Amino acid sequence: MASIKDVAQRAGVSVATVSRVLNDKGYVGHNTREKVEQAISSLNYKPNEVARSLFKKQSSTVGLIVPSIMNPFFTELARAVEDTASKLGYNVILCNSDGNSEKEQGYLDVLQQNYVNGIIISSNTLTAEQVESLNIPIVSIDREISSGLPTIVVENKRGAAVATRFLQKKGCKRIAHIRGTVGVVNAEERFEGYKEVVSSEPWYQESYIVNGNYDMQTSIQATLALLERHPEIDGIFAANDIMAIGAIKVAHQLGLKIPEQLSIVGFDGIALTNVMTPELTTIVQPIYELGEKATTMLVGLMRQQPVEETYYRLDVELVEKNST
Structure with a gap:
């Protein structure tokens, strides 16, 4: 591998001149610059990016x-x-x-x-x-x-509200929520969007909300406990797609038909939702x-x-x- 010294020798200039060309700092005559650039090209010289970063105190x-x-x-x-x-x-x-x-x-x-x-x-x-x-x-x-x-x-809150209202329009009478990590801003906003739609419903209760922590495995465990505690639930809005996928897995384990007995909506719009069975209804982010x-x-x-x-x-x- 060619070094900066090789470039300097080929161009007939000093290492300092080559450095000025590489870093575009200091004056270098037009003819000299051309010689250096030709030497760089002919030797296929690749500057050491770490060294350049140290010199310039920035990197690309x-x-x-x-x-x-x-x-x-x-x-x-x-x-x-x-x-x-x-x-x-x-x-x-x-x-x-x-x-x-x-x-x-x-x-x-x-x-x-x-x-x-x-x-x-x-x-x-x-x-x-x-x-x-x-x-x-x-x-x-x-x-x-x-x-x-x-x-x-x-628009996290609006998207969550849209998802929950959509489940209502589909005929769901008991809609649960698998929320994201407590304290994470977008999880709280999606939780608020869900509550905005259902909190005034006579069937609404806090135990319809479980924490999936934005994690598939955690969502599986939470959904299993949720549906065993509340078999009347017929709709789930999950705060992201991988938690919704976890919920679908639990539904299959419990023998629940989707969407006939349980409808599920996610949030994100990841590519994976298009290749699973059933394909997931979701709030798509750009x-x-x-x-x-x-x-x-x-x-x-x-x-x-x-x-x-x-x-x-x-x-x-x-x-x-x-x-x-």
Whole structure:
């Protein structure tokens, strides 16, 4: 592998001159620049990005911190971020935080040490003070951290209300809710949307609500307990798709027919819902657009370009499939 010294020797210049060309810093004559660029090309020289980052105290890299890459929602979101970043000339470092505050802070430290240009983060543990202390552009996605931070989210409460009303229109008389992680902003908003629709119903009771913690296995256990305690339940709104898939598994285990005896609606619109049986009715988020907008906004902030908006609340839509 060619080194910077090889390039300098081939071009007949000093290593310092090659460095100025690579980093586009300092004056280099036109003819000399051409010689260096020809030497770089002929030797197929690849600059050491780590060394360049240390020199420039920045890199062509952005960080992406998500709670769980095991959740297909975040897998699809990460793909959108990577696609968009690549088009704009940036690489992406993906960090899986498990929603753990210490792990998130550790990743933030590592990303800063590697001189990333900016970070996209989905977090429910970071404070506004922590974010402000980073002194680099940050965009919050899927979950709002503070009102002053650039943020992209969706209409969580409205989407949940739409899902619950849809179950009512389908004839469901006892509608339960598998909620997301307590304290997570979007889980609370979806919970509020469900309650807005059913809290005044004479059959409504708190025991119709169980915590699936945004996790399939937890959802399976919670749904099993729910349906054994309340066999009269004929509709379930789950706060994300993987919990809804867990609920469908339990229905099969209990011998319940879907949708004849139990209708189920999820939230997210992940690709997996289209290939399962039955296909899942769900509130579809514009997942790719979320990642695309977040990355475009972040790059604009990093380049100190005018950014028209720094807060987006994107709409959602219900797509009916065979689970209702």
